[in-house]
Amino acid sequence: MPKPSQTESQATPADSAAGTLKRKRTFAIGELAEMFEVTPRTIRFYEQEGLLSPERKGQRRIYHDKDRVRLKLTLRGKRLGFTLAEIREVVELYDAMPGGNTRQLHRMLEILAEKRADMEQRLEDIRLMQHELDDVETRCRAVLERLEP
C-alpha cells in the first residue's frame, strides 16, 4: 500500500452560508481528484467500470455530492482490499434497492453478511498484526539497548 494517507481534506465548509443551501456545490473532475489524492484518470476509470455516473454539461463531467460520497466509499472499499468488481456489485444492488425485487434484496443481505464476516476476519488479522508489531519492536529496542548507552 503506497498511499495509506487519505482523509479527504475538509474543503471550505463555507457552503451553509445562511441556511440550508447545500444542493449547490458541484465539482470538476480535477477538484475531486485533488480532494482524494487520486488522478482524474482513476476517476474516469471508475466511471468506465460502472462505479460512477456523473452528470454531463456538454462534454464535461459534473460531480455532485452524491458522486463525491460514492467515490469516497469506493476508495475506502479499495483500501479494505475489495476489488472494483466487488464494489460495483454492491453499488448496483444499492442503486436498484428502492424499486428492487425480493430476490435482489435477499442477494443484497447475503452480500452484506459476507462483507460483515470479512470485516471480522480483517479485525482479527489487524489484532494479530499489531501484536506482531509490538513483539518485533520490543526485540528491536532490546538490541538497540545493548548497542547504545
Add this chain to the structure above:
Amino acid sequence: MPKPSQTESQATPADSAAGTLKRKRTFAIGELAEMFEVTPRTIRFYEQEGLLSPERKGQRRIYHDKDRVRLKLTLRGKRLGFTLAEIREVVELYDAMPGGNTRQLHRMLEILAEKRADMEQRLEDIRLMQHELDDVETRCRAVLERLEP
C-alpha cells in the same frame, strides 16, 4: 478478495507424543500449500521474491516450522493489503536484526511506526465500513418489510 477464509487447519497435533519433540516436523511444498489453501506456485513465487528460503534436500524443498510461520505472516500481510515488496523489506530487516547495525534497527522502528499508523487507518476504515453495512442492511430490511408480509 476472492478467498477471505484461511485459518490454517490445525493439522494433527500428534507430534508432541511423549515430551517436547517438536523440532522434527517438516513439510513438502504440497503439504504447506494445502495447509494455507494456496498453490505450490504461490509458495515458489514467494521464495523467488525473497520471502522464503527453505532448505533443500537434493532438489526438493523442505519447509521447517520457521518457514511455515513466515508463510503465515506473509499471507496475513497480504490479506491486510501489503505488497510482497513491503513484506519483504520487513522480513529482510527482521533477519538482519540480531547482528544488525544501528541504522538498520532505527529503520526498522521507523517502518514499525508506519505499519502501526497504517493499522489504525485500517481499523477506522473497518469501523466506518461496518456502519455502512449496518445502514444498508437496515434500509434493505425496511424495503423487504414493505414487500413481504
Add this chain to the structure above:
DNA sequence: TATTCCCTTTACGTTAACGTCAAGCATAAC
C-alpha cells in the same frame, strides 16, 4: 519393470488497476 505421484525448472500468459502519451475542444484570461 512399469506406472503413479509429487516434485523440479523454464517460460510464456493473464488480470486488475491504473499510467502515459496524443490530439483535440472550449472557455477564461490576457
Add this chain to the structure above:
DNA sequence: GTTATGCTTGACGTTAACGTAAAGGGAATA
C-alpha cells in the same frame, strides 16, 4: 484574437501476483 488552462476521448504501456503448460527427475508402489 490568441494564449493558457483544464477538460475530453482514444489507445497503448505497465506492474504485481500469480496461472498454466511443457518437459523431465526420482522414489515408491503395483
